[in-house]
Amino acid sequence: MQHFVVVGILVILTTVLTYLGLDVAGLAKHQHPVSASLQSISIDQLWNWEMMVISFLFSLIIVPMLYSLIVFRQKKGELEDGEHMEGNATLEVVWTVVPIFLVVIFAYLGGKSLGDVRRVDPQAVTIFVKAQQFTWTFEYPEYGIISSELHIPVNKQVVLKMTSADVIHSFWVPEFRIKQDVVPGRYTEYRVTPILVGDYKVRCAELCGTSHSYMENAVIVDTQEDYDTWIAEQVEIAKLASLTPEGQGQLLVARNGCTGCHSLNGTRLTGPTWLNIYGREEEMNDGSKIVIDDAYIAESILDPNAHIVATYASPSQMPAFVFTDEEIANIIAYLKTLK
Amino acid sequence: MLGALFGAVSFLVGCGVTDDWIKWARGIDTSDHHEEHWHGWEKFLNVSFDHKVIGIQYTLIALLLLGVGGTFAMIFRTELAASQLQFLTTDLNLFGQTGPQLFNTLMSLHGMIMIVSILLGISGIINYAVPLLIGAADMSFPRLNAFSYWISVPAAITLVSSLFLGGFDTGWTGYPPLSARAPVGMQMFFMGVFIAGWSSILGALNVIVTALRMRAKGMTAMKMPIFVWASIATSIISMTATQFIGLAFQLVMFQRLFGMGFFDPAKGGNPVLFQHLFWFYSHPAVYVFILPGLGVISELLPVFVRKPLFGYRWVAMSSFGIALVGFVVWAHHMFTSGMNEYLRVPFMYSTLLVSVPTGVKFFSWVATMWKGRISTPTPMLFVLGGIVVFFMGGLSGPPHATVSTDLHLHDTYFVVGHFHDTIFGGFVFPFFAAIYYWFPKATGRRMNEFWGKVHFWLMTPSFFILTFGMMYVGLLGMRRRIADYDPALGLDSAHLILTIAGFAIFTSVIIFGINLFYSIKHGEKAEGNIWNSRSPEWQVPSPMAAHNYSKPLEVIGEPYDYGLKDAPYTRFIEPASAGKSKH
Amino acid sequence: MSHSQNKSAALMQGVIIAIYLAILTLLEYFVAVAFDAVPLLIVVAIIKAVLVVYYFMHIYKLNQKDSDTNHESYAYKTITNRLGLWLFLISDGFVFAGLLVMRINLLGLTRPELNQTLGLVVTVVLLLSSFFMNRGEMQMAHGDVKGFMRNTAITFILGLGFLLGVVMIEWRGVPAIAEPILHFFGEPEGMKALTPSSGDASTGPLGAVFFMMTGMHAFHVLTGLIFLFVVWNNARKGVYTAEKHWGVEAAAVYWHFIDLVWIFFYPALYLIGTAVGAP
Ligand code: HEA
Ligand code: HEA
Ligand code: CUA
Ligand SMILES: [Cu+2]
Secondary structure, three states, X not given: OHHHHHHHHHHHHHHHHHHHHHHHOOOOOOXXXXXXXXXXXXXXXXHHHHHHHHHHHHHHHHHHHXXXXXXXXXXXXXXXXXXXXXXXXXXXXXXXXXXXXXXXXXXXXXXXXXXXXXXXXXXXXXXXXXXXXXXXXXXXOOOXXXXXXXXXXXXXXXXXXXXEOOOOEEEEOHHHOOEEEEOEOOOEEEEXXXXXXXXEEEEOOOOOOOOHXXXXXXXXXXXXHHHHHHHHHHHHHHHHHOOOHHHHHHHHHHHHOHHHOOOOOOOOOOOOOOOOOOOOEEEXXXXXXXXXXXXXXXXXXXXXXXXXXXXXXXXXXXXXXXXXXXXXXXXXXHXXXXX | OHHHHHHHHHHHHHHOOOHHHHHHHOOOXXXXXXXXXXXXXXXXXXXXXXXXXXXXXXXHHHHHXXXXXXXXXXXXXXXXXXXXXXXXXXXXXEOOEOHHHHHHHHHHHHHHHHHHHHHHHHHHHHHHHHHHHOOOOOOOOHXXXXXXXXXXXXXXXXXXXXXXXXXXXXXXXXXXXXXXXOOOHHHHHHHHHHHHHHHHHHHHHHHHHHHHHOOOEOOOHHHOOHHHHHHHHHHHHHHHHHHHHHHHHHHHHHHHHHOOOXXXXXXXXXXXXXXXXXXXXXXXXXXXXXXXXXXXXHHHHHHHHOOOOOOHHHHHHHHHHHHHHHHHOHHHHOOOOOOOHHHHHHHHHHHHHOHHHHHHHHHHHHHHHOOOOEOOOHHHHHHHHHHHHHHHHHHOHHHHHOHHHHHHHOOEHHXXXXXXXXXXXXXXHHHHHHHHHHHHHHHOEEOOHHHHHHHHHHHHHHHHHHHHHHHHHHHOOOEOOOOOOOHHHOOHHHHHHHHHHHHHHHHHHHHHHHHHHHHHHHOEEOOOOOOOOOOHHHHOOOOOOOOOOOOOEEEOOOOOOOOOOOOOOEEEOOHHHOOOOOO | OOOOOOHHHHHHHHHHHHHHHHHHHHHHHHHHHHOOOHHHHHHHHHHHHHHHXXXXXXXXXXXXXXXXXXXXXXXXXXXXHHHHHHHHHHHHHHHHHHHHHHHHHHHOOEEEOOOHHHHHHHHHHHHHHHHHHHHHHHHHHOOOHHHHHHHHHHHHHHHHHHHHHHHHHHXXXXXXXXXXXXXXXXXXXXXXXXXXXXXXXXOOOHHHHHHHHHHHHHHHHHHHXXXXXXXXXXXXOOOOOOOOOHHHXXXXXXXXXXXXXXXXXXXXXXXXXXXXXXX
C-alpha cells in the first residue's frame, strides 16, 4: 500500500514538473513561433491541452517504472524470483476502457478544433496561388495583379485557391499554423484570418526537388490602409509596365516564376543568375562557348535541353515554356535591362 | 532497369538457392535434409537452409545496412549543423548531382535503407528465434527461407546503386509527379524496394506457416511464447499490405517507362491515389517494425524481472489489435494532401484508437516490473531503454493524429522526431537487446558487459537529445527534407547540438560493432543458461546444435511462470516414446 | 467432399459447377448489356467466385486434420504446403485488389470501349480451362495419370488461347496477327489502338488502367502455364501417384486462382459503367 501512495505522489509531482519543463522550453502554452492567425489560437489551445495530458501519461508510466527499478532491484546475492502474479482482469479492463474514453475526448476536441480552423467566412477575399519549382506566384483576380509577394489585410479572412504547375508543393506559414498541399491538376483551398500585422514567409513543406529549401516567398500582413495602398501601387505599376516591351517582359517573368530559379543579384540558385546576362560569354557542358544573344535566349526558354550551361545538371532542371515570338522579344528586352 | 532485374535473377540462380526448385521442376527427387557443406564463418557467406544461419545472415546484412544508412545520416547531419550550405554546395558535382541534390539523395536513401534494414533485422530475429521458441527443427519451408534471404542481397545493392546513377530527390515516400521525373536513380530505388518487398512477403508467409504447423506437442495458442504471437501479427501485415507498396511503385515505374498516366494529372491520373496506395502499406509497415520489437521486450522483461508477464493474454491480443487497427489508419499521413476533407475525422478516430492496445502493453509491462526482482545486465538495459524511448514516440503520436494540430506539425522535424523515437524504441533498442540476449545462444560466448553498458549509456542520452531536439526545432518551423534552413529561424545552435548527438550515437554503434565481432572469438565462454530463462532454447547447451533439439519437446507448463518452483515450461520427450529421432 | 466418393461422382460435380458458372457468366453479360446494374454484377461475380473457391479450389481442405502427426510424412507436409500456397494466394490477391481500387479511383463508372464478343469468348475459354483443370486433378486423385495428362493438355491449350486472345488481339500489339482475327470478330478495320499512354483529361487514363490490369493478369496466366507444363512433364515421368500429387494440386489451385481473378476483372473491364475512349 505504502508503495502506491509514494508512487501516486511522485506521479503528480512529475506531471507538474514535466509540463512546466515543456512550457519553459517553449513547447506548451507559450508556444513559438508567434501565433498570427485566428486559426492558430484554436490549434494552440488544443496543443496546450494535449501537452498536459501527455505530461500526465508520461509520468504515469515512467514513474512506477523507475520506482520499481530502484525499489525492487535484485540485491547482491539474492537469488529467488519475484512474486508470482499472473494478471488481473479488472485492471486490464480498466486500462483498456479508460484510454478509450480518453481517445474519444481527444478526437472530439480535435474535431471541434478542425471545425474552428475550417470555419468559412462568406466575405473572404479570394486570391489565386500558383506553385511551381521553386517559387510561388499570387494572383489577385479582382485587380488583375500578379505578385511574388503575398499581401493580405489583417483581421479579414482570405481564401487561397492553390494549384501547382508541376509537382506537389505545400503551403505553410508557421505563424499561421496551417498547411495545405498544392497538387497539380486540381485546386486546394487554404483559409486563414491573419490577426497580427507583420512580415512572414511561406515555406514550401513538401519536397519538390533540388531547391525545395529555398522555395520561400514573403507573406506580408498589412493594415487595411497599407494593403489598399499596396494594391493601388501594384495596379499602377502593372499599368505602366504594360506600356513598354521590357515592362511586359518583366510581367511575364513574374507571372511565370522565372525568378524562382534565376537571381537578379548575381547569386547562383537552381539556374544561372540573370545579372549581366545579355552578351556574357557562357561555357556549355559540352565545352563549347556561347555568347548570349537573342537566339540563344529564345532557345534556352523554348527548349532548355538544347544547350546546357556547364556545371548544371543534364537534363536541364528548367521546364520548357511556350511563348509567342512577341513575348520572347519582351522577355529579352527585360533581360537586357539587368545590368 | 531490366538489367537490374536480370542481374537479380542470375545472382539467385548463380548462388544456388534455387537449385532444388529447378530439380523439382525437372522431376528429380530432392532430399529434405541438407548436410552443410560449409563450416565456420564461411557458412554465412554461402547458401544455407538452416534457419539459424539464415537468421544470422539477415542480422548481419541488417547491421551492415544500418551502418550505411547511419553513415549517410552523419553526412547530411553535418551539413545541417549550421545554416547555409557548407560542403554540399551548388558548385559540387558528384555522381552527376549538385550539393542540394546529393543532400536529397542521401536523405532519401537514409530513410529507405534504414527501413529495409529494419525489415531484414526483423526477419533476422524472427528466423533465429521463432523455431527455437516453438521447439521446431527448422522453418516450414527452408528453401523458400533461403530464397527470401538471398533476394534481399540484390535488393540492397540495387537500392544503394541509385546513389551512383544520378540519385533521386523524393524522400523515401517517392511521391509522384516528382518521382516520375527524377533521374534514373529513382528507378533503381523503386526496383530495390520492390525486390526487398518480395523478400519480406515470402519470409512472412513462411513464419506464419511455421508458427501454425511446427509447434511442439502441447503448445496451445495460449502457451506460445509472446514473441511468437508478435511475429505472427507482424507477418500478417507484411504478407498482405506489402503488395500495395509493390503495386504503387510498379505503377510509377510503368508511368516512367511507358508514359502510362496513372498519377499524371495531365493524362487524367491522380497523384493522391499514389499516396493512398503507398500509405496503405507504409502505415501498417510501421507496426511491422515495432511488433517484433515489442515482442522482444515482452519476452525478455519477465526473465530479468523474475516475474510472470502480467496479463499474458492481453499482451498477446494487443499485438493483433495493433495490427488490425493499423490497417485502417493510413490516411493520417495525408491530412493535408488535398484528399476528401470529410475523411479526416474518421481517420482521426481510428488513428487514436491504436493508442488503446499499445497502452495495454505499456501498463502490462509496468505491472510486470512491479514487485519483481529486477536485475539489469545489458539486454535488460536495452529493454528498458526501448520502453522509455518508444513511449516518447508513442506519446508524440496523438498530437499528429488530432487533425488540426497536424496541420502545423506535418512535414516538420516534429514528425522526424516522432518516428525516430518510435522506430528506435520499437525496433533498434529491442534489436540490440535481442542481439545481446541471444548472442551466447548462437556462439557459446557472451558479449562484453562493460562495453555493452558503455554502448547503452552513450546511446540513450544522446538519443533523447537528438529526438527531443528534432521535435523542438520542428515546432519552431524547421521543415523536413531541406538542405539549408533560414538563419532567421534562429535554429543554428539547436542543430549543432543535434549533429553532435547524432555523432555520439554513431560512435556508440561502432563500439557495439567492435564488441560484437571481438566477442565471437574472444568473448567469455557462456554455454549454459546464463540468463536463467525458462524458454526451451536455454535448456540445452550453447551454441545450438545444427538441427536444434536432439529430442522432441513437450510443453507441460506456462511460458512465464517465474516465481513458481518446479513448474517447468517444457520437457524433452524421451526417445523411447518419440518415434524416430532426428540426427 | 471426402476421398470415399467415387470418381464419376467427382467428375460429375465438376460438370455441374461448370454449367452454373457458364450460366452466371451469360447472365452477367446480358445484365450488363440490358440494365447496366452494377450491384447485380457484383453479386453475380461473388457467387461465381464462391463456386470456384469451394468446388474447384477446395478451400475446405485447409480444415483437414492431420492423420499423421509425423512431421516428416508426405501427408503432414502436404497440409503445410497447402497452407503456404493459400497464404501466397491471399497475398497475391492484394495486388489484384489494389488494381481494382486503382481502376475505381481513376475510371469510376466509365470503361474502355472494348470488343464485347472477344471479351465473352476469352472469359468462357478461361472458365472452361478451369473445368478441365479440375477434371484433370480429380483423375490424378484417382490415380489416372493418362487422364490427367490429357485434361491438363487441354487446359494448357485453352489457357494459351486466353493469353493470345488478350495479349495478341485485345492489346493489338501485333497488328499483322490481330487484324485478320479481329475481322473475324466483326471489328471495323483501321480502328484506333488503345495505347498504354492513351487518355487525356476528358477520357481519363483508360489505356493505362486497361493495360496494367490485363497485363498483370496475363503475367499470372503465363506463370500458370509454365507451372502446368512442369507438372504435366513430371506426370509424364511418373512422379505423381493417387496419394502423392501435391504438385498437381498446387498447379490446379493456382490455375483456378487466375480464373478467380478474371471473374472480377471481366466485369470491371468489360461490363461496368459506360464505355468511353479509343475506338
Ligand atoms: C515504428 C514506427 C511508428 C509507430 C509505432 C508509430 C505510432 C504512431 N504514429 Fe507515427 N509515424 C511513423 C512511425 C511510427 N508511428 C513514421 C515513420 C512516420 C512518418 C512517415 C513519413 O512521413 O516519412 C509517422 C507519422 C505519423 C503521422 C503523420 C504525421 C504527418 O506526417 O503529418 C501520424 C498522424 O497521425 C502518426 C501517428 C501515430 C500514432 C497515433 C501512433 C500510435 O501508434 C502511438 C500509440 C502509443 C501511445 C499513445 C503511447 C502509449 C499509450 C498509452 C499510455 C495509453 C493511453 C494514451 C492515450 C489515450 C493517448 N504518425
Ligand atoms: C531505422 C530507422 C532509422 C534510423 C536508425 C535512423 C537514424 C538516424 N537518423 Fe534518420 N530517418 C529515418 C529512419 C532512421 N533514421 C527515416 C525513415 C527518415 C525519413 C527520410 C525521408 O524523409 O524520406 C529519416 C530522416 C532523418 C532526418 C531528417 C532528414 C530531413 O528531413 O532532411 C534526420 C535529420 O537529422 C535523421 C537523422 C538521423 C540520425 C542522426 C540517426 C542516427 O541515429 C544514426 C546513427 C548511426 C548509426 C545507427 C549507424 C552506425 C553504424 C556503423 C558505423 C556501422 C557499425 C557496423 C556494424 C554494427 C556491423 N534522419
Ligand atoms: Cu515546393 Cu518544396
Ligand atoms: Cu502512420
